[in-house]
Amino acid sequence: MINRREALSRVAIIMGGTVLGAEAFLTGCKTNTKGVTFSQADVDFLNEVGETILPATDTPGAKAANVGAFMQIMVSDCYEAKDQAIFMQGMEELKFKASKAKMGKAFMEATPEERTAFLTDLDKEAKEYQSNKKKEDPTHYFTMMKQMTLSGLFTSKIGATEVLRYVAVPGKYEGCVPYTKGEKAWATS
Amino acid sequence: MAEQQYDAIVVGSGISGGWAAKELTEKGLKVLMLERGRNIEHIKDYVNADKEAWDFPHRGGRTQQMIEDYPVLKRDYPLNETNLDYWCSDKDHPYTETKRFDWFRGYHVGGRSLMWGRQSYRWADSDFEANAKDGIAVDWPVRYKEIEPWYDYVEKFAGISGNRDGIDLLPDGQFLPPMDLTCVEKDVAARIKEIYKGSRHLIIGRTANITVPHEGRPGCQFRNKCWLGCQFGGYFSTQSSTLPAAMATGNLTLRPFSIVTEIKYDKDKKRATGVTVLDAETNKTIEYKAKIIFVNASTLNSTWLLMNSATDVWEGGLGSSSDALGKNLMDHHLGNRAGGTIEGYEDKYTFGRRANGFYIPRFRNLGDEKRDYIRGFGYQGGANRAGWGHDVAEVSIGGKYKDALTEPGGWSIGMMGFGEMLPDPTNKVTLDKTKKDKWGLNVLNIDCELKDNEIKMRKDILEDAKEMLERAGAKNVEGFEGDGTPGRGIHEMGTARMGRDPKTSVLNGNNQVWDAPNVFVTDGSFMTSANCVNPSLTYMAFTARAVDFAVSELKKGNL
Numbered sequence: 096m097i098n099r100r101e102a103l104s105r106v107a108i109i110m111g112g113t114v115l116g117a118e119a120f121l122t123g124c125k126t127n128t129k130g131v132t133f134s135q136a137d138v139d140f141l142n143e144v145g146e147t148i149l150p151a152t153d154t155p156g157a158k159a160a161n162v163g164a165f166m167q168i169m170v171s172d173c174y175e176a177k178d179q180a181i182f183m184q185g186m187e188e189l190k191f192k193a194s195k196a197k198m199g200k201a202f203m204e205a206t207p208e209e210r211t212a213f214l215t216d217l218d219k220e221a222k223e224y225q226s227n228k229k230k231e232d233p234t235h236y237f238t239m240m241k242q243m244t245l246s247g248l249f250t251s252k253i254g255a256t257e258v259l260r261y262v263a264v265p266g267k268y269e270g271c272v273p274y275t276k277g278e279k280a281w282a283t284s
Numbered sequence: 285m286a287e288q289q290y291d292a293i294v295v296g297s298g299i300s301g302g303w304a305a306k307e308l309t310e311k312g313l314k315v316l317m318l319e320r321g322r323n324i325e326h327i328k329d330y331v332n333a334d335k336e337a338w339d340f341p342h343r344g345g346r347t348q349q350m351i352e353d354y355p356v357l358k359r360d361y362p363l364n365e366t367n368l369d370y371w372c373s374d375k376d377h378p379y380t381e382t383k384r385f386d387w388f389r390g391y392h393v394g395g396r397s398l399m400w401g402r403q404s405y406r407w408a409d410s411d412f413e414a415n416a417k418d419g420i421a422v423d424w425p426v427r428y429k430e431i432e433p434w435y436d437y438v439e440k441f442a443g444i445s446g447n448r449d450g451i452d453l454l455p456d457g458q459f460l461p462p463m464d465l466t467c468v469e470k471d472v473a474a475r476i477k478e479i480y481k482g483s484r485h486l487i488i489g490r491t492a493n494i495t496v497p498h499e500g501r502p503g504c505q506f507r508n509k510c511w512l513g514c515q516f517g518g519y520f521s522t523q524s525s526t527l528p529a530a531m532a533t534g535n536l537t538l539r540p541f542s543i544v545t546e547i548k549y550d551k552d553k554k555r556a557t558g559v560t561v562l563d564a565e566t567n568k569t570i571e572y573k574a575k576i577i578f579v580n581a582s583t584l585n586s587t588w589l590l591m592n593s594a595t596d597v598w599e600g601g602l603g604s605s606s607d608a609l610g611k612n613l614m615d616h617h618l619g620n621r622a623g624g625t626i627e628g629y630e631d632k633y634t635f636g637r638r639a640n641g642f643y644i645p646r647f648r649n650l651g652d653e654k655r656d657y658i659r660g661f662g663y664q665g666g667a668n669r670a671g672w673g674h675d676v677a678e679v680s681i682g683g684k685y686k687d688a689l690t691e692p693g694g695w696s697i698g699m700m701g702f703g704e705m706l707p708d709p710t711n712k713v714t715l716d717k718t719k720k721d722k723w724g725l726n727v728l729n730i731d732c733e734l735k736d737n738e739i740k741m742r743k744d745i746l747e748d749a750k751e752m753l754e755r756a757g758a759k760n761v762e763g764f765e766g767d768g769t770p771g772r773g774i775h776e777m778g779t780a781r782m783g784r785d786p787k788t789s790v791l792n793g794n795n796q797v798w799d800a801p802n803v804f805v806t807d808g809s810f811m812t813s814a815n816c817v818n819p820s821l822t823y824m825a826f827t828a829r830a831v832d833f834a835v836s837e838l839k840k841g842n843l
Contacts, residue, residue, distance in 0.1 A: 147681065147682070148681050148682070148685070148686075149685070149686040149689075150682060150683050150686065152683045152686060152687055154686075154690065156686065165343075168341065168342060169342065169343075169345075172341075172342060172347040172348065172349070173342055173345055173346065173347050173348060174348070175348065211681055211682050214681045215680060215681045215682070218680045218681055219680070222680075245672065245673070245689070246343065249671075249672040249673075249689070250337040250338060250343045251338050252336070252338040255336065255337075255338065258686075258690055259671070259672060259690055261336075262636075263334075263336075263507070264505045264507060265505065265506045265507065265635060265636035265637060266505050266506065266636070267506060267635070267636050268463055268464055268506040268634070268635065268636035268637070268638045269464060269634060269635040269636060270463075270464030270465050270466040270467065270469070270470075270634055270638070271464065271466060271467035271470070271632055271634070272632070272633050272634060272635050273631060273632065273633075274630070274631050274632055274633035274692070275631070276630075276691070277691070278633070278691070279690050279691065280670075280671040280672055280690060280691055280692040280693075281634075281637075281671055281692075282671070282672075283336060283337070283508075283637065284508065284637055284668070284671060
């Protein structure tokens with residue numbers, strides 16, 4: 096069955112909020128500022144953020160899937176102007192001010208353990224903000240980053256084929272098969 | 285035969301036009317099928333058929349530029365980069381919305397048969413009787429027994445997978461093996477049967493996907509990418525099914541980029557003589573002659589064509605001698621839905637990607653029940669296990685979080701209502717003579733809205749869904765009041781309805797235009813009422829039946 100049968104995007108369930116770009120389903124959306132630019136340093140930074148959220152374990156992590164480049168494309172082409180502004184500002188905030196406040200140093204200077212502890216707190220903060228905010232209030236920048244880290248990894252080729260399970264041509268459908276804990280989820284639906 | 289002369293012309297190559305071409309050519313007629321848009325060749329032109337999210341620049345999503353370029357299509361799911369080329373450009377094909385009408389069109393060979401939802405259900409006798417019983421609109425001039433053999437006929441060729449469920453309101457068909465329900469769906473189905481004492485049913489969807497090889501097509505491979513075009517011929521479309529059959533006869537000429545602007549009408553003979561075509565690329569005009577014309581341009585475009593024809597005889601166009609042309613526009617109203625989580629089943633999963641879901645046939649206003657509205661609705665839904673997109677309670681950042689996400693999440697269930705819209709003469713299309721498209725053709729003005737009956741029905745759609753899910757054991761059940769704006773069902777029907785009286789209908793019971801017996805209209809525009817089931821199978825059946833009648837009439841010299 097086609098997309099219209101899916102009530103909610105899967106990512107929104109994690110984030111406790113609207114899927115970004117979902118507002119685009121309504122009328123009256125403002126177009127984005129096509130001039131949003133990311134530097135290589137920005138992409139590298141976002142890859143580090145992503146790698147903290149979804150690190151390599153015995154399977155590849157966000158950096159291997161280059162989620163930073165993915166975020167660059169999605170923010171530039173798919174985000175509305177207001178969300179672009181939040182993201183760009185949030186990126187700068189996370190690089191320096193927020194990191195210095197919590198870790199005493201810039202994000203890129205912190206160790207993986209320091210980053211993990213910091214983002215765990217930031218994630219809690221963002222979740223609480225999202226659940227309390229009014230519908231028209233801005234989305235938290237970290238919610239955006241986390242959302243795109245997840246979709247950036249799990250909808251990438253490396254994510255689908257090396258982190259999850261993927262079969263290009265199943266050839267059949269079985270509605271009820273045994274599942275053992277530890278088996279990976281299907282990458283596509 | 286002169287180059288521009290054919291036995292029959294078919295206007296439109298979509299789900300019903302393809303059938304008209306197949307049936308006419310198989311009966312030996314030389315047929316010209318005219319399609320306003322480009323050709324899309326089976327397999328060769330399915331450019332995205334194998335692509336996954338990572339093969340698309342934006343993982344299959346939509347960009348702000350696309351939103352700007354497609355002011356109508358953006359309003360719902362069809363706007364995305366996976367098959368954007370299959371949906372017509374809103375800017376090239378404007379229309380006037382007196383009231384908002386979300387019109388999503390496929391202007392190419394195959395039409396929306398390339399992208400359709402494929403759900404296929406028969407009407408029952410009570411559906412054909414409904415207008416007469418309720419005393420609204422006009423009576424259908426046919427009953428189930430006349431259409432039943434044609435449902436058999438089209439199902440056998442098209443290939444519909446489904447289960448023989450023995451439900452009166454949803455007559456069983458000529459089915460290929462049904463797809464599986466998931467274990468959760470099976471259990472929910474059993475609970476619903478028990479709780480509602482057999483009066484409500486949850487069944488596997490009946491879909492035009494072939495679960496075994498059929499008519500030379502390999503079959504559905506369960507990739508769930510149907511709307512991209514399928515190189516396995518896994519589902520029915522003009523390209524996979526009717527067009528190859530028509531081509532095999534050697535009797536078909538297919539002309540893309542052919543906008544039919546007028547049916548030429550001889551007022552003395554009271555017959556159509558042919559059509560005028562505007563070449564969409566060169567803007568040149570060509571005249572084609574034929575003994576029979578089949579109008580399958582898609583509901584609103586067929587009516588547009590009728591309105592632009594024989595205007596020297598009837599100002600409102602061919603079929604306007606009745607009060608029905610342009611009126612009684614219907615769709616199915618969607619949007620209201622509910623969902624919840626299902627506990628347990630952690631040791632169960634699925635294999636393959638099912639291009640189908642479950643179906644709950646209409647249960648309202650049957651027997652003696654009288655809600656505060658008439659007619660009813662069905663539900664389409666599914667119960668599936670979450671993939672990577674699920675909540676993880678204990679961690680939210682890091683390696684353990686990632687590893688937890690790579691395992692499937694919990695099960696959830698959801699379903700959305702498809703509600704019937706009543707025929708109402710104030711829901712109508714007219715020609716907007718103040719506005720022309722880039723070919724200099726007047727655009728349509730659409731004036732359509734949900735009325736009282738639909739609005740009342742939508743409350744039940746929402747509440748019944750929540751109640752059924754709760755009683756069936758789902759937790760965290762939530763309902764959503766969705767957008768039911770007409771057009772979003774993508775099942776436009778009416779505006780050239782059939783009936784028993786030429787004063788109140790455009791067509792007779794053989795889909796013939798009363799005023800032009802050699803013109804047959806067999807796409808959604810002929811529908812006299814909408815029911816709540818997906819309509820395309822019914823268009824196929826009426827088309828095959830009408831061709832059979834048309835050719836027999838031609839042979840008798842009556843046309």
